[in-house]
Amino acid sequence: MGGQKKPETGSRPAVEKDSLELSPEAKALNQLIREAAEPLMREGLVQDLKSRLRAGTYQVPVEALAAKIAEEILSAKR
Numbered sequence: 115m116g117g118q119k120k121p122e123t124g125s126r127p128a129v130e131k132d133s134l135e136l137s138p139e140a141k142a143l144n145q146l147i148r149e150a151a152e153p154l155m156r157e158g159l160v161q162d163l164k165s166r167l168r169a170g171t172y173q174v175p176v177e178a179l180a181a182k183i184a185e186e187i188l189s190a191k192r
Contacts, residue, residue: 136144166172
């Protein structure tokens with residue numbers, strides 16, 4: 115019984131810490147996940163448009179709509 119030594123508290127061996135390195139793809143995926151969890155920056159614009167649609171005060175910008183349609187048609191033909 116007297117032959118057992120108590121471990122010394124002040125002289126513990128150094129413990130190696132685990133480490134992990136993420137690939138660039140994993141880092142990009144992690145960034146996308148964080149961004150998806152955040153509210154959209156255009157949320158205010160969407161809410162404004164919804165309110166104007168409900169109130170019947172939203173006016174379609176006809177010239178901008180026509181220009182966008184023409185742009186889409188021309189880019190589809192290329």
